Amino acid sequence: MRHHRPDDQYQEIRAAVRALCAQFPDEYHRRIDEARGYPEEFVDALTKAGWMAALIPEEYGGSGLGLTEASVIMEEINRAGGNSGACHGQMYNMNTLIRHGSEQQRQKYLPKIASGALRLQSMGVTEPTSGTDTTKIRTTAVKKDGRWVINGQKVWISRVQHSDLMILLARTTPLADVAKKTEGMSIFIVDIREAMKSGMEVRPILNMVNHETNELFFDNLELPEDSLIGEEGEGFKYILTGLNAERTLIAAECIGDGYWFTDRVVNYVKERVVFGRPIGQNQGVQFPIAEAFIEIEAADLMRYEACRLYDAGLPCGAQANMAKYLAAKASWEAANACIQFHGGFGFACEYDVERKFRETRLYQVAPISTNLILSYVAEHMLGLPRSF
Numbered sequence: 001m002r003h004h005r006p007d008d009q010y011q012e013i014r015a016a017v018r019a020l021c022a023q024f025p026d027e028y029h030r031r032i033d034e035a036r037g038y039p040e041e042f043v044d045a046l047t048k049a050g051w052m053a054a055l056i057p058e059e060y061g062g063s064g065l066g067l068t069e070a071s072v073i074m075e076e077i078n079r080a081g082g083n084s085g086a087c088h089g090q091m092y093n094m095n096t097l098i099r100h101g102s103e104q105q106r107q108k109y110l111p112k113i114a115s116g117a118l119r120l121q122s123m124g125v126t127e128p129t130s131g132t133d134t135t136k137i138r139t140t141a142v143k144k145d146g147r148w149v150i151n152g153q154k155v156w157i158s159r160v161q162h163s164d165l166m167i168l169l170a171r172t173t174p175l176a177d178v179a180k181k182t183e184g185m186s187i188f189i190v191d192i193r194e195a196m197k198s199g200m201e202v203r204p205i206l207n208m209v210n211h212e213t214n215e216l217f218f219d220n221l222e223l224p225e226d227s228l229i230g231e232e233g234e235g236f237k238y239i240l241t242g243l244n245a246e247r248t249l250i251a252a253e254c255i256g257d258g259y260w261f262t263d264r265v266v267n268y269v270k271e272r273v274v275f276g277r278p279i280g281q282n283q284g285v286q287f288p289i290a291e292a293f294i295e296i297e298a299a300d301l302m303r304y305e306a307c308r309l310y311d312a313g314l315p316c317g318a319q320a321n322m323a324k325y326l327a328a329k330a331s332w333e334a335a336n337a338c339i340q341f342h343g344g345f346g347f348a349c350e351y352d353v354e355r356k357f358r359e360t361r362l363y364q365v366a367p368i369s370t371n372l373i374l375s376y377v378a379e380h381m382l383g384l385p386r387s388f
């Protein structure tokens, strides 16, 4: 069953991505999950078909699409039973480089990313001691003899082992010396292979989802001077380009998950006969599914609004946060209904429900927790006093 607004403008993209995803059926994703592997062939196929270069302007070899189209690609992957978490980094990092990088940086990286020769899948923001309080990060970058010297630590940095490039946030001016705490941070583009040879250690974190994520340790890692993106000290502003894109794309992924769960459970409850009738005939079964479906549809509207503002270059922090909040909540409701009405079978790996259940659960916490979105809305939209 496919639900689309009658005027959905993205049918062509959807059909093409769906056709590619059909070559990677449930068994493929299940096998990768069981092996805690990385879906190399799947990500390669997406790259070869040009989908991973969707946001790269045509003059650099990409297709020059917007975040809206990128979000449709991610949605369709999740809707087909896959997990965009393996490759969404390239989508949310891309505009940080395009919008804030120099022409020289764009020339250097974009054509190679478009061709698939380089992957830009990682973004290093989170640290163990600062958590969500990003302005308190302790990783520092100090300029010395025409190089940037990086020291510090990051945690939960994803896809580092399957990426060539990473966008890294570090403090270039100590917190004590800036007027506003969001000042004095900078972003850098890091060549991961080079960094692993000269001061960056990568320690994988085994986790609930099959999601490649790591602790990073920087011990006098030296970066070339031209690895700085944009102006020194303005990095927090720039990283928001990536964070807002990330929240919006993940909202679309949760919507894809939500439809996957509702499709699966609807099909199942129509077929499963207990007490002499399909379980889907009971309203106690119908209502939680219908409720989740309504919430997915509503979240979808906010997702398109966040995409629209982002693509227009307008402020979209509130909409990106709200879209992610609504979509992550809706997909979680749908996941719960799906596992519940599969009864015992929801727990059997071969039904894929437990895998998708684990995958969608992440988005209540990352990339920003539900509580932090609520406090953002309370403070920035409702004008309530900041509580921390």
Ligand SMILES: Cc1cc2nc3c(=O)[nH]c(=O)nc-3n(C[C@H](O)[C@H](O)[C@H](O)COP(=O)(O)OP(=O)(O)OC[C@H]3O[C@@H](n4cnc5c(N)ncnc54)[C@H](O)[C@@H]3O)c2cc1C
Pocket (backbone or CB within 6 Å): 122, 123, 124, 125, 126, 127, 130, 131, 132, 133, 155, 156, 157, 158, 159, 207, 211, 213, 362, 365, 366, 367, 368, 369, 370, 371, 372, 375, 388
């Ligand atoms: C699988 C995975 C992949 C990730 N990938 C990346 C990545 O690629 N790059 C990256 O930079 N980061 C990544 N992250 C990190 C992620 O963004 C953080 O885990 C998330 O932002 C929460 O930060 P934290 O874990 O430090 O939680 P904390 O900040 O310690 O917060 C813990 C909990 O406390 C609550 N809380 C905290 N402060 C408040 C408050 N003021 N008011 C109310 N409640 C509060 C929230 O409920 C929150 O969930 C990833 C995380 C995971 C789990």
